[in-house]
Amino acid sequence: MGNTHSASSGSTLKKHIETATKTGVLQYDNKKLKEISPGLCLPNLRTLSLNDNELQTIPMEISLMVNLKNLSLRNNQIVQLPDCFGQLKKLENIQLGQNQLRSLPSSFTNLSSLRQLILSNNRFTTIPESILKLHNLQLLDLTSNQITQIPDHIQTLQVDELNLNDNRIIKISDQLRFCPRLKTLRLDRNNLDLDTIPVSLLTDSNLSLISYDGNRFDEKAFQGKEGYDKYMQRFTASRRKLE
Numbered sequence: 001m002g003n004t005h006s007a008s009s010g011s012t013l014k015k016h017i018e019t020a021t022k023t024g025v026l027q028y029d030n031k032k033l034k035e036i037s038p039g040l041c042l043p044n045l046r047t048l049s050l051n052d053n054e055l056q057t058i059p060m061e062i063s064l065m066v067n068l069k070n071l072s073l074r075n076n077q078i079v080q081l082p083d084c085f086g087q088l089k090k091l092e093n094i095q096l097g098q099n100q101l102r103s104l105p106s107s108f109t110n111l112s113s114l115r116q117l118i119l120s121n122n123r124f125t126t127i128p129e130s131i132l133k134l135h136n137l138q139l140l141d142l143t144s145n146q147i148t149q150i151p152d153h154i155q156t157l158q159v160d161e162l163n164l165n166d167n168r169i170i171k172i173s174d175q176l177r178f179c180p181r182l183k184t185l186r187l188d189r190n191n192l193d194l195d196t197i198p199v200s201l202l203t204d205s206n207l208s209l210i211s212y213d214g215n216r217f218d219e220k221a222f223q224g225k226e227g228y229d230k231y232m233q234r235f236t237a238s239r240r241k242l243e
Helices: 002-023 060-064 083-087 106-110 152-156 176-177 199-203 219-223 228-242
Strands: 025-027 047-049 069-070 093-095 116-118 140-142 161-162 184-186 209-211
Touching: 002 025, 060 083, 083 106, 152 176, 176 199, 199 228, 209 228
Parallel strands: 025 047, 047 069, 069 093, 093 116, 116 140, 140 161, 161 184, 184 209
Antiparallel strands: none
8 A cells, every 4th residue: 555655646746846847836745755856856946845744854956946936844854954055046935944953054144035034943042143144034933942042143133023932042132233124023932031131122223023921021020121112112103104
């Protein structure tokens, strides 16, 4: 029975690949796929979706997909990405949530078109340095990892929204205020005391939304913190723009 299933799923994949050579889109989610074969790495692909499979590694041949804009590998068992990943310079959207990643290759720095990077539910203990130089990033999602601090070198991060909900953060560098585009910072369910939130984030940053539910202080305490009035002015102004 097992062989019949794998033969039929193999022929199904072949049909998907044939179609993808024409459409530029290959979606093969939830098919118990264990590896990405070189034949799947089509140079014309713009979108590749292999969510909910059993992938553990990404082959070097992925670097052939030079036109790839959207890559979704959510809910696999991927432990690391190959160094050649940085050659996919047209990538705009990467979904890598629910894997086993602890780090990113240094070549990630080359993904200059990247707008959205989802790394939730992995095993990161630090914010990967290779993403601190990306200039077009709009969303960086590191929800549900094991990150313990926001470090000093964070100031080069170019992103509109940083999501660090459900981590283990106990320390935030005041250098975070220098992130030029950062408007939304999500810190729900970490290990933060009120004192560990730098006053400068309220007084001297561009942040207009800080979420902090489930930490070691309540809303009333946050409202009493120095700089809260300045923060609320930005918060209110940003809400008016949305109306």
